[in-house]
Amino acid sequence: MANNTCPQCGAPVPMRSGGMPYAVCGYCQTVIAREGMRDIGKAALLPYDISPIQLGTGGAVDGARFTVVGRVRWGWADGAWNEWLLQLSDGTTRWLGEAMGQFQILAEREDVAARLPADIALGFTLDVDGQSLTATDIKTVTCLGAEGDLPFPTPADWQVESVDFRSPTGAALSVQRDKVGVSAYVGRYVELPELRPSRLRAVEDWVMPDNLAETGR
Amino acid sequence: MSRAILCPSCGGSIEVKAAGYTVTVACRHCGSVLDVANPDVAVIKEYHEKAAKLPLPLGSRGTLFGTQWEAIGFLERQAGGYAWGEYLLFNPYAGYRWLVHSDGQWQFGTMLTDLPRETGGWGEAGWRGEVYRGEDEPVTIATTRVIGEFYWRVQAGEMWVARSYERGGASLSREWREGEEVQWTHLVGVPGRLIDAFVRPQGPDLARPEPARPRPDEPRMDEHKPGFFSRLWQDGADRRTSLWDMAKLLLVTIFAAFFLLSALTSGGDGVRGEGQVTIDGPTARITVGPIHLARAHQFVTVKVAASDFTNRWVDLDYLLVNRATQATIPASATIEYYAGRDSDGDWSEGSHHTSTRFSQVPAGDYDLLVEAEAKRWNDPRASNYTPPMPDNPWGIGGVANAAAPEAEVISLGFLVEPGGFPLGFWWLIVALAAVPLVVFYAYRASKTAVYGEHSR
Numbered sequence: 241m242a243n244n245t246c247p248q249c250g251a252p253v254p255m256r257s258g259g260m261p262y263a264v265c266g267y268c269q270t271v272i273a274r275e276g277m278r279d280i281g282k283a284a285l286l287p288y289d290i291s292p293i294q295l296g297t298g299g300a301v302d303g304a305r306f307t308v309v310g311r312v313r314w315g316w317a318d319g320a321w322n323e324w325l326l327q328l329s330d331g332t333t334r335w336l337g338e339a340m341g342q343f344q345i346l347a348e349r350e351d352v353a354a355r356l357p358a359d360i361a362l363g364f365t366l367d368v369d370g371q372s373l374t375a376t377d378i379k380t381v382t383c384l385g386a387e388g389d390l391p392f393p394t395p396a397d398w399q400v401e402s403v404d405f406r407s408p409t410g411a412a413l414s415v416q417r418d419k420v421g422v423s424a425y426v427g428r429y430v431e432l433p434e435l436r437p438s439r440l441r442a443v444e445d446w447v448m449p450d451n452l453a454e455t456g457r
Numbered sequence: 458m459s460r461a462i463l464c465p466s467c468g469g470s471i472e473v474k475a476a477g478y479t480v481t482v483a484c485r486h487c488g489s490v491l492d493v494a495n496p497d498v499a500v501i502k503e504y505h506e507k508a509a510k511l512p513l514p515l516g517s518r519g520t521l522f523g524t525q526w527e528a529i530g531f532l533e534r535q536a537g538g539y540a541w542g543e544y545l546l547f548n549p550y551a552g553y554r555w556l557v558h559s560d561g562q563w564q565f566g567t568m569l570t571d572l573p574r575e576t577g578g579w580g581e582a583g584w585r586g587e588v589y590r591g592e593d594e595p596v597t598i599a600t601t602r603v604i605g606e607f608y609w610r611v612q613a614g615e616m617w618v619a620r621s622y623e624r625g626g627a628s629l630s631r632e633w634r635e636g637e638e639v640q641w642t643h644l645v646g647v648p649g650r651l652i653d654a655f656v657r658p659q660g661p662d663l664a665r666p667e668p669a670r671p672r673p674d675e676p677r678m679d680e681h682k683p684g685f686f687s688r689l690w691q692d693g694a695d696r697r698t699s700l701w702d703m704a705k706l707l708l709v710t711i712f713a714a715f716f717l718l719s720a721l722t723s724g725g726d727g728v729r730g731e732g733q734v735t736i737d738g739p740t741a742r743i744t745v746g747p748i749h750l751a752r753a754h755q756f757v758t759v760k761v762a763a764s765d766f767t768n769r770w771v772d773l774d775y776l777l778v779n780r781a782t783q784a785t786i787p788a789s790a791t792i793e794y795y796a797g798r799d800s801d802g803d804w805s806e807g808s809h810h811t812s813t814r815f816s817q818v819p820a821g822d823y824d825l826l827v828e829a830e831a832k833r834w835n836d837p838r839a840s841n842y843t844p845p846m847p848d849n850p851w852g853i854g855g856v857a858n859a860a861a862p863e864a865e866v867i868s869l870g871f872l873v874e875p876g877g878f879p880l881g882f883w884w885l886i887v888a889l890a891a892v893p894l895v896v897f898y899a900y901r902a903s904k905t906a907v908y909g910e911h912s913r
Contacts, residue, residue, distance in 0.1 A: 288460055289477020290549045318610045319480045319494055340478060340608045341552025342570060376638055406638065410571045429570035432550060443549045449524055452550055 246270055247279040256309035257327040260389035271393050284396040286313055286385035291338060292440045293324050295388045299435035301345055304328040310388030314381045325390060335425060344412060346427035353424035360403050368426055373405035373413045464489060474529045475547050479606040485515060490612060510772060512558060513544055515605045519655030521565055521647060524551050530605035536596045540787050545607060555642060563652050569641040573629055582622040582629055589622035589629045727874040734829040736769060736865040745871045746824035755875055757815040764868040767796050771867060774828040779821045788813050795834060831867050
């Protein structure tokens, strides 16, 4: 039987997704490599936020069921956002980006990452799936914390360069680049009810809207 | 749970409703703008003002389009001399919306992620298969005031360029500025009764501003120290010298300045109006007009006299509306009178009248729209203080209603006068006219010191 306890504090570290090589201990924020349950560092303590999403939230996207298995929170000088990792029933993953009360479904695209030049300036355009996307925002962001199962380790001082691309139709491309490599995520805006979510977080003082409380079962 | 912070500027407690999203908080106690993006709260811009009393107080909750919303932020914005309010609405499951309050009308705004396409040289915008027509030229909007919390780094003085497209009762608003992404908002009208149905927050510091009653240890207004001119008068009277001549000159100067300014600023007769407002009752709306203004630009003075009351205040919001252009000029005033007895004895503060001046009003026919709200102030130290009771909390008719006191009403009389001279200008002219006399007196005094002369 696999050992699923934190090497640092001994707390259970449940495996939410079979395929993720890293996990963050929910008690002591130790970043753990699943292989051998090794302690490889410390993630920052997640600050409180009022997100309606939580680990275990379910739903449907792109014709498959999903479960939220992990989260990374990013911050820069003028704000912060969440990226929730969705494990789909077809074995693939998506990210659910949550910023300023709006949601985006993002899929990692290695083919797009391979086409990116070494330097991206504001105004740089790229055609993705027949859409022309323009780089509109470039900033350095810091990992503010993480939880659950993740495809990469999330040390507390982790900084990446983040580039946002937009198209006139609302399609989005997010590029993240650090010393190790570059990743590209192609996204589209979604409304929370479209995902037919279940097990949303109950936010104190707020009634869950009917269209969210009754779906996804 | 929400995040609670202390304002580093005034020490007041602030609840951050949209924790994790909110970047900027404008303190509802003192108006200081705070950075809450990071764990250490930092003051961006310090203000020491009382938060405005808003038509929809922050913290109010109500249902629009099937979702409950809380008003968490307020922006006052202006374009071309016209001002309106925009409330930021929040629900953790539905995100943000806008509620625009303009000319007494309400609009519900949704930020668009599927962007409209502009065609025909900005004459039209297509969105979700429908065509919206461009109404006006683009206008520059300035944010003049911020209160509450926001998901971006908002600040007073922020400028955006906006263009509006209309279709039936709905509109699309395109806002943009250098270096930022274009923001599209879809706006639809909302009946005012839906906003009236919002539940206002309870508690004195949320719902109403502190009455401007002085503390007993502060000097009273009526015990003012003698001013510059009265001291001059006093000096003259003590010495009984040629200063008396100077005083006469001064008197002439004051009257000359008075007549000069009266001649410059007077014009036409006043227009009267009246109305009533119920204490702790609904907002009274009173219209005074038409007010005909003949000069290219002039002052307009609004004088208000109220019926007798004690420990009440009346907030007056004015809108001077040009009948032809619908251009508006906002202003506000307060009538307040408080009295009581404390360890220092009897005290009273305030008056039953007020005067407000609009400056640089262009010629035209105007109406003055007044929104009046009257509130009761209870002196917590007074022996006859009774804590406010909720009105019939269980909605039981009969006994509770019968015991309720009759609603107290304050009558208001308005006089709107074109002209009305600014007292500050008058004193300035008087002061300038007095300068040579003072110099002469100082010169004389120095001579006296040297030669030991006495005019006596």
